[in-house]
Amino acid sequence: MKNSDYTVLLVDDEPDILEFVGYNLRKENYQVHTASNGEEALQKAREYRPHLILLDVMMPGMDGIETCDQIRKSPDLENVLIAFLTARGEDYSQVAGFDAGADDYITKPIKPKVLLSRMKALLRRQGPSSNNSLQELGDLTIDLDKYQIHYQNKHLDLPRKEFELLALLTSRPGKVFHRDEILDKIWGNDVVVGGRTIDVHVRKLREKIGSTHIKTVKGVGYKFEA
Amino acid sequence: MKNSDYTVLLVDDEPDILEFVGYNLRKENYQVHTASNGEEALQKAREYRPHLILLDVMMPGMDGIETCDQIRKSPDLENVLIAFLTARGEDYSQVAGFDAGADDYITKPIKPKVLLSRMKALLRRQGPSSNNSLQELGDLTIDLDKYQIHYQNKHLDLPRKEFELLALLTSRPGKVFHRDEILDKIWGNDVVVGGRTIDVHVRKLREKIGSTHIKTVKGVGYKFEA
DNA sequence: GCTGGTCTTAACAAAAGGTTAATAAAAGTC
DNA sequence: GACTTTTATTAACCTTTTGTTAAGACCAGC
Numbered sequence: 001m002k003n004s005d006y007t008v009l010l011v012d013d014e015p016d017i018l019e020f021v022g023y024n025l026r027k028e029n030y031q032v033h034t035a036s037n038g039e040e041a042l043q044k045a046r047e048y049r050p051h052l053i054l055l056d057v058m059m060p061g062m063d064g065i066e067t068c069d070q071i072r073k074s075p076d077l078e079n080v081l082i083a084f085l086t087a088r089g090e091d092y093s094q095v096a097g098f099d100a101g102a103d104d105y106i107t108k109p110i111k112p113k114v115l116l117s118r119m120k121a122l123l124r125r126q127g128p129s130s131n132n133s134l135q136e137l138g139d140l141t142i143d144l145d146k147y148q149i150h151y152q153n154k155h156l157d158l159p160r161k162e163f164e165l166l167a168l169l170t171s172r173p174g175k176v177f178h179r180d181e182i183l184d185k186i187w188g189n190d191v192v193v194g195g196r197t198i199d200v201h202v203r204k205l206r207e208k209i210g211s212t213h214i215k216t217v218k219g220v221g222y223k224f225e226a
Numbered sequence: 227m228k229n230s231d232y233t234v235l236l237v238d239d240e241p242d243i244l245e246f247v248g249y250n251l252r253k254e255n256y257q258v259h260t261a262s263n264g265e266e267a268l269q270k271a272r273e274y275r276p277h278l279i280l281l282d283v284m285m286p287g288m289d290g291i292e293t294c295d296q297i298r299k300s301p302d303l304e305n306v307l308i309a310f311l312t313a314r315g316e317d318y319s320q321v322a323g324f325d326a327g328a329d330d331y332i333t334k335p336i337k338p339k340v341l342l343s344r345m346k347a348l349l350r351r352q353g354p355s356s357n358n359s360l361q362e363l364g365d366l367t368i369d370l371d372k373y374q375i376h377y378q379n380k381h382l383d384l385p386r387k388e389f390e391l392l393a394l395l396t397s398r399p400g401k402v403f404h405r406d407e408i409l410d411k412i413w414g415n416d417v418v419v420g421g422r423t424i425d426v427h428v429r430k431l432r433e434k435i436g437s438t439h440i441k442t443v444k445g446v447g448y449k450f451e452a
Numbered sequence: 453g454c455t456g457g458t459c460t461t462a463a464c465a466a467a468a469g470g471t472t473a474a475t476a477a478a479a480g481t482c
Numbered sequence: 483g484a485c486t487t488t489t490a491t492t493a494a495c496c497t498t499t500t501g502t503t504a505a506g507a508c509c510a511g512c
Contacts, residue, residue, distance in 0.1 A: 102347060103347055104330070104347070105344070117324035118324060118331075120324065121324050121328065121329055121330075143400075145398070145400065145401040145402065146400045146401060146402060146449065147402050147443050147446060147449075148400075157441075157443070159444065159445070159468080159469060159470085160443070160444065160445035160446055160469080160470095161445075161469080161470070162469095193470090193471065193472090194471065194472055194473080195472095195488095195489095196471085196472070196473080196489085196490085196491095197470075197471060197472080199489060199490060199491085200470085200471075200472090200490090200491085200492095201470085202489095202490090203490065203491065203492095216488095216489070216490090218478085218479060218480075218487095218488065218489070219479090219480085219487085219488070385457080385458055385459080386458080386459095387458080387459065388458095419459090419460070419461090420460065420461055420462080421461095421499090421500095422460085422461075422462080422463095422500080422501085422502090423459080423460060423461080424500095425499095425500060425501060425502085426459085426460075426461090426501090426502085426503095427459085428500095428501090429501065429502070429503095442468095442499095442500070442501090444467090444468060444469065444498090444499065444500070445468095445469075445470095445498085445499070453512105454511105454512085455510100455511090455512085456509105456510095456511095456512105457508105457509095457510095457511105458507105458508080458509080458510100459506105459507080459508070459509095460505105460506090460507075460508085461504100461505085461506080461507090462503100462504095462505090462506105463502100463503090463504095463505105464501100464502085464503085465500100465501080465502075465503100466499105466500085466501070466502090467498105467499085467500075467501085468497105468498090468499080468500085469496105469497090469498080469499085470495105470496085470497075470498085471494105471495085471496075471497085472493105472494090472495075472496090473492100473493100473494090473495100474491105474492090474493100474494105475490100475491085475492085476489100476490075476491075476492100477488105477489080477490065477491090478487100478488080478489070478490080479486100479487085479488075479489085480485105480486080480487075480488085481484100481485080481486075481487090482483105482484090482485080482486095
């Protein structure tokens with residue numbers, strides 16, 4: 001895996017740092033995005049899915065620790081690497097940082113060689129792993145491989161039929177699936193089940209992911225809405 | 227995973243350091259072994275298979291960098307975590323250390339809180355994915371070459387089928403493998419075995435590595451979870 | 453050909469999931 | 483507003499799938 005395959009999100013409120021570090025990273029062919037505060041960091045992390053986030057601790061508004069916390073709480077981001085940047089010798093925040101789930105801690109003033117070495121070590125350890133069987137729908141993430149969904153920061157295993165039904169509906173958000181269509185796709189043409197079977201599964205799903213997502217279209221069928 | 231599940235090898239030529247750091251680690255319930263030079267470190271690393279080696283850089287004879295190098299060259303040890311201990315501000319050796327394959331770099335004087343936090347971060351990250359013939363999954367290490375696993379500080383030889391099954395499941399942690407898929411990959415398309423064969427192997431595995439790791443997804447198959 | 457571990461099978465037990473049926477509620481029709 | 487049709491909700495029931503066990507078949511190494 002080459003450096004150019006890695007995306008780094010650089011977060012600092014000082015433009016000088018963004019420029020200096022960004023320059024050094026780009027020189028090594030890393031894909032670099034920047035943010036200058038915690039909120040922006042979260043938003044860009046979701047947008048660009050970086051492999052590594054370099055996160056300044058001291059920032060106005062949401063500081064680095066809190067940002068890190070938010071990231072770790074977000075199921076779709078919880079596996080990203082996070083390295084803090086901070087002034088030397090702040091032992092307390094160093095500990096707090098690791099407790100918040102940081103993977104490394106790099107002291108300012110930043111020396112490019114040291115930074116790059118540490119990054120290499122971190123990224124090497126991470127190894128190549130990516131999950132593109134994920135389907136993201138707002139607060140709901142569906143992992144087709146794992147038969148698992150993330151909802152409100154929780155992982156939830158679903159029974160087979162429920163999962164298949166949800167996966168079907170979410171495969172084309174907004175589209176109404178006729179009851180017959182659902183029966184065909186999930187039960188098969190030949191299998192005959194009673195009229196209320198689908199409803200029961202829908203109900204169980206609604207119990208788990210809230211009743212707003214799956215909408216009834218009377219006389220027709222069901223649809224998923226984000 | 228508790229601290230007491232982790233084995234740490236502490237290497238320094240100064241007895242004071244060994245005692246001071248050793249005391250602090252043991253207080254946190256880590257399993258600690260010590261060595262006072264590079265040769266001893268290598269030998270004890272092979273003997274105890276630590277999760278983490280804390281390695282002083284400046285030592286008489288074989289220094290830390292070279293020791294690290296030797297460790298990384300040794301196939302059975304190449305995946306162990308290594309953190310260097312050294313006096314502050316030696317940037318050159320810091321870079322050299324990472325180049326030699328270190329995972330972290332901790333400056334003396336050592337502050338127990340900082341050390342413990344860094345260790346925690348390192349050990350936590352060890353969990354997901356690494357790509358050699360050794361696969362590390364938290365408290366479980368799978369050695370594809372040796373048909374052997376390492377679980378809770380013990381080496382365990384597994385029968386072929388059990389091992390292959392485990393290796394398959396852990397090749398993509400979290401992914402559900404359908405029973406058909408398992409049969410295909412381990413028994414081959416053409417071989418026909420009875421319906422309970424997989425279950426029996428799963429049961430034996432669970433007997434050996436605990437029942438939490440391998441999860442049943444009813445109607446679908448099995449998955450491995452750290 | 454023994455021998456000891458490994459693998460498969462078969463029978464039964466247990467669990468989990470799926471379906472049904474009865475009833476209530478809601479939406480559509482006239 | 484009364485009637486009809488469709489969907490929601492329950493909980494009990496039943497089916498399917500998996501867990502467990504022990505016995506015997508298999509196979510490699512000696």
